[in-house]
Amino acid sequence: MSNFVVYIAILTAAAIPFFEATFAVPLGILGGTNLLLTLLAGVIGNFLTIVVVVILSEKVRNWFIRDKESKRNRRAAGIWKKFGFYGFILLGPILLSSHVTAIAAVSFGAPKMKTIVYVTASIIIWTVILAVLAYIGMDLLGLEDVQLLKKYLN
Numbered sequence: 001m002s003n004f005v006v007y008i009a010i011l012t013a014a015a016i017p018f019f020e021a022t023f024a025v026p027l028g029i030l031g032g033t034n035l036l037l038t039l040l041a042g043v044i045g046n047f048l049t050i051v052v053v054v055i056l057s058e059k060v061r062n063w064f065i066r067d068k069e070s071k072r073n074r075r076a077a078g079i080w081k082k083f084g085f086y087g088f089i090l091l092g093p094i095l096l097s098s099h100v101t102a103i104a105a106v107s108f109g110a111p112k113m114k115t116i117v118y119v120t121a122s123i124i125i126w127t128v129i130l131a132v133l134a135y136i137g138m139d140l141l142g143l144e145d146v147q148l149l150k151k152y153l154n
Contacts, residue, residue: 014045
């Protein structure tokens, strides 16, 4: 049962804006969790909140663009203009956060379903890359025995 709680915690952490799967999953890997289960929990948690944010995008968009001159909005608009939809979606989860990326994409006119699909794909790409780097990094640094979550995973 304690394994279940750890993966629910990873799923929950991945759902938190600015924490997200790109941070929660590598942290779980460094803690000693199973790579595939951690990836799955993290991506599902992040995906669920992206869907909610996009569905509620009208209300969230009004909050997001209340100050069009904010640093966050200028940064998002600059990335959108420079890289277009696909570049914005690919870079967004790392440079802005996946939630801000989804809100901004919809507010810039991207279709909701297309935004959900491509932001989710971007989350998966970045989360897998960062999880594998964390996994390899543990091996290279000899940290495989330092599993912070070991007592919860048995």
